[in-house]
Amino acid sequence: MKTSSRKNLEGELGKLAEAFPLAKGSMTATHSPCTRKNCKLCAEGKGHAKLIFTYRDEGKLKGLYVRPEHEKLVRLAIENGRMVERFLAANGRSLVLALRGEADAE
Numbered sequence: 001m002k003t004s005s006r007k008n009l010e011g012e013l014g015k016l017a018e019a020f021p022l023a024k025g026s027m028t029a030t031h032s033p034c035t036r037k038n039c040k041l042c043a044e045g046k047g048h049a050k051l052i053f054t055y056r057d058e059g060k061l062k063g064l065y066v067r068p069e070h071e072k073l074v075r076l077a078i079e080n081g082r083m084v085e086r087f088l089a090a091n092g093r094s095l096v097l098a099l100r101g102e103a104d105a106e
């Protein structure tokens with residue numbers, strides 16, 4: 001990815017602006033028991049699947065429950081966030097190589 005020139009960078013940022021929604025974190029499925037009496041799933045030790053969005057807030061790991069109907073959108077946001085992170089990493093590499101007067105090897 002050659003993004004060392006301002007013009008290239010503006011083009012790439014245009015694409016990134018369409019990356020919506022955005023999130024940084026991950027989503028994991030956990031299983032926990034419910035409060036119902038005589039629940040079959042809990043009696044079998046299976047529990048109930050629950051999605052948790054985990055993220056860092058000033059270094060501290062935090063988690064939020066995600067409603068099943070929001071799963072797709074949160075997944076998309078995480079994917080978009082990873083794309084932005086890859087872009088930033090690649091752009092930093094290109095910047096340093098350009099400043100050193102070296103061609104981008106990619």
Ligand SMILES: [Zn+2]
Binds near residue numbers: 041
């Ligand atoms: Zn249960």
